[in-house]
Amino acid sequence: MTRPRPTQKPVTLKEVAAAAGVHPSTVSRALSAGTRHLVADDVAARVAAAAAGLGYRPDPVAASLRTGRSHMVGVLVPDIANPVFSPILGGIAEALSAHGYSTIVADAGNDRARQIDLAESLMARRVDGLVLATVARDDPVVARCLERALPVVLVNRAEASARVSAVVSDDMAGMALAVDHLIGLGHRAIGHLAGPPQISTGHLRRRGFVAAMAAHGLEVDDAAIETASSYSREDGVVAARALLDRRPDLTAVAAANDLLALGLYDLLNERGLACPRDLSVVGHNDMPLVDMVAPPLTTVRIGHREMGHEAAQLLMRAINRDAGARLNIVLSPTLMIRKSTAAPL
Amino acid sequence: MTRPRPTQKPVTLKEVAAAAGVHPSTVSRALSAGTRHLVADDVAARVAAAAAGLGYRPDPVAASLRTGRSHMVGVLVPDIANPVFSPILGGIAEALSAHGYSTIVADAGNDRARQIDLAESLMARRVDGLVLATVARDDPVVARCLERALPVVLVNRAEASARVSAVVSDDMAGMALAVDHLIGLGHRAIGHLAGPPQISTGHLRRRGFVAAMAAHGLEVDDAAIETASSYSREDGVVAARALLDRRPDLTAVAAANDLLALGLYDLLNERGLACPRDLSVVGHNDMPLVDMVAPPLTTVRIGHREMGHEAAQLLMRAINRDAGARLNIVLSPTLMIRKSTAAPL
DNA sequence: AATAATCCTACAATCGTTTGCATAAGAGCA
DNA sequence: TGCTCTTATGCAAACGATTGTAGGATTATT
Incomplete structure (x- = not known):
């Protein structure tokens, strides 16, 4: 043998x-x-x-060397363990493989230097394009791609300046859905667990929250908003703690993200408070399993898989006709009403 | 411009x-x-x-062409949307990048032809090794790697014949933990939601269940076991339906997988039954968020991240000293007791 | 029938590294 | 001084494809 x-x-x-x-x-x-x-x-x-x-x-390696192309595209995600990205990745991979392209995903974290480094190494590997799920509102990786004239598409998050194509959810509209629902139930004292402001979702959802409240004639006090330092359950509980300590009168909270909402759940448990009796909670994303938590989370649903699909299509277009107009696709979210929201006592 | x-x-x-x-x-x-x-x-x-x-x-492409190596390793997963794989992937990527290696993950599904195709294309890209999270108990991809003398490590699932290194959880021991716990609570009529028998986890956990029951002098009737056709919530509910229809007398069920357990939850909800009052449930994997479902799931915890780490180390060893003894690492699972199990009425 | 146009195929350079081999310079030794 | 033995560098051939250019057959045109 x-x-x-x-x-x-x-x-x-x-x-x-x-x-x-x-x-x-x-x-x-x-x-x-x-x-x-x-x-x-x-x-x-x-x-x-x-x-x-x-x-x-x-031999694709030899072909790449000669042609400078590779039939691979790179995908940068901030946290591969975050279930939100699974359907996005699935959507991207599916759409791309239909065009004979492979996907190479890299877990880039939140460190800019690392993101740039990873992007650079993907470019060195001759990826034909990049999908970025990592971008901040002003992102150096995007600048780098532009310099190299490498096709790039943003997914889920957008930049402040629309330099490249992106496919995102209508974050402001999503928050309006959440706020309208809570107000419809009779809530007035509503707080917001915000995401990082450097990220478009954090920024926009916060603005959406304020705008939606204003549309109902409700002025939002800064004290009613607490910003989490990252989209994680852990940072969700610390932000939730700060928010509820400051404003114990709140009857409802709209979170910028399901993970933050779950962090809030953790805090409620810790304090022996009940949702939705003591506090109504609405999340954002409708990520896998939030329909099974206790209580099932009312949340803003985003078509993540579709999002991945669209991003892939956009990228293919950019790769084939070189250049190609940068265009934005914004998906409409819907509200999934479950058991975490109820009329205030 | x-x-x-x-x-x-x-x-x-x-x-x-x-x-x-x-x-x-x-x-x-x-x-x-x-x-x-x-x-x-x-x-x-x-x-x-x-x-x-x-x-x-x-230029890594040119270097690859010349040397035949790439400093990349491929990872094949059956379903990237399954949260179980997130920590495994994270562990692998982390350990590999410490050695200067990149990870390229492919969502291979359950179709053998597709798996082989994907593996083949990774090899063509000169990956230095492969981590397989997809293997069946007798797997053609493994055979292919062996032919090509490509280092390969199995993770989470093992083959029936130990042809290559693998790092897995002690599946039989895990089921013993689950069964012992249930019996300790006073259950006797215990059923099993089994996973696909072509997969080592499905096979071994079933055997573990039967063995653990036997150790307590309990004969397991075939009617007390129902096999799900895949590890998914959907197939979990169909299997659960069949099992409970056949054996309405069961007071507890040990599932081969958390997703199957959640499918069982869905069925219980559908029938208006309460867990753990009407039925105790224990899962397997302790995947993210099962501590938050209602009721929080008692489950067998596996160190998935560590699993990824170990697999990466094993692969590095195989890549560096060429050949290298094939060796198996089996991790000991622990039981996370939460609220889905209680004494029978 | 001679010339132009068309169609195929072969040749060779190229992509950017790595690496076996040859060689020049310097060191060590008698 | 003449010899071998290191040591450091240059040379050139790979790795396996793609593609601009050139030339040999055919066919079409007058």
Whole structure:
């Protein structure tokens, strides 16, 4: 057993050429769709047969070196463990693989230097484009891509300046859905657990919250808003603690994110308070499993999978027709009413 | 604006060589740790300075073509949307990047042909190794890697024949934990929601269940076990329906997987039954958020992140010393007792 | 029938590194 | 001084594809 080199070496273009009795360049042309018309039909058939017979698989590395393209796109996510990104990734991968593209995802964290580094290394690997789920409102990675003229699409989060295409949810409208629902139930003292302001979702959802309240003639006191330092359950509880300590009179809270809402749940448990009896809570994202928590979370649903799909399509367009107008797609969110909201006592 | 080609081309080895006044090959040697000792210290310093000055970044594609290595490893997961894999992926990526390796994950689904295809394309991209979270008990992808002499490590699931290294949880022990707990509470009529038998976890956890019951002198009737066709919430409810229809007398169910347990929750809700009053439930995996569902799920915890770490280490070892003994790491699970289990009425 | 146009195919350069081999310079030794 | 032995560098050939250019057959045109 364990023969030293059982590795039957992959067959190369040259071997196929020899087998078909033609020059390697002819094989190349015969085999790639774009140039097949340059070679005579009978020769093409002979080549195809030889290739199939030998089990030829073109070497993408060699092709990349020569062409500068790779049929791969990179995806940068801030936290691969955050369930929100799963459907986005799934959507992207599905749409791209339909075009013969592979996806290479990198868990980039929130550190800018690391993000740039990762992006740089993806570019070095000749990715044909980048999907960024990491961007801050003013992002250096975007600038870098622009310099290199690398197609890039933003997903879920947008930049402040619309330099590149993006597909996002209508964050302000989403908050309006949440606020309208709470006000419809009779709430007036409503607080907001905000996300990081450097991120478009954090910024916009906060603005959306304030605007929606104003639309009902409700002035929002700064004390009614607490900003979490990241989108995580842990930072959610610390922000929630600060908010409720400051404003114990609140009867409802609209969170910028489901994870923050769950952090709030944790705090309520810790304090022996009941949701929705003592406090109504609405989340944002409708990520997997929030329909099963106790109580099932009322939240703003975003079509994440669709979001990934659209982003992939946009990127393909940008890759194929080089340049291509930058355009924004904004998806309309819907409200999933479950059990975490009720009329105030 | 939009200058046609603002793309300042990346600097190459040749340019660095010119700047330092040496031959490209010398630059190559001076810059890579393994061969630096071949070049004089002063020259090496000069080269390093030139490289830094020009902002040289080696081209990994060209290097791959020449060396056949890539400093990338591929990871195949069956379902990227399944939260169980997030911490595994995180653990793998973290450990690998510490060694200067990148991770390229592919969502392979459950289709064998697709898995093989994906693995093949990763190999074509010259990955230095593969981590498989997809394997069935007898897996063709493993065979393919063996043929190509490509280092491979299994994670979470194992093969029936131990042909390659793997890091898994002690599935039988995990089920013993679950069963012992239920029996300790006074249950006797205990059922099992089993996972797919082609997968080691499905197979082993079923055997573990039967063995643990036997250890308490309890014979397990086949009717007390229902096999789900996949690890999903949806298939969980259909299996649960079949199981409870057949054996309405059960007072507890040990599921092979948290998703299946949640499917069982769905069914209980649908029938107006309460957990744990009418039925105690224990899951397996302790995936994110199951501590927040209603009721919080008692489940067997597996160190998924650690699992990823270990797998990465194993793979690094296999890549560096070529060959390397195949060895198995089995992690001990623990029981997280929450609110879904109680004494029978 | 001669010339122009068309169509295929072969040749060779190229992408950016790495690495076996040759060689020049310097060190050590008799 | 003449010899071998290191040591440091240059040379050039890979790795496996793609593609501009050139030239040999065919066919069409007058």
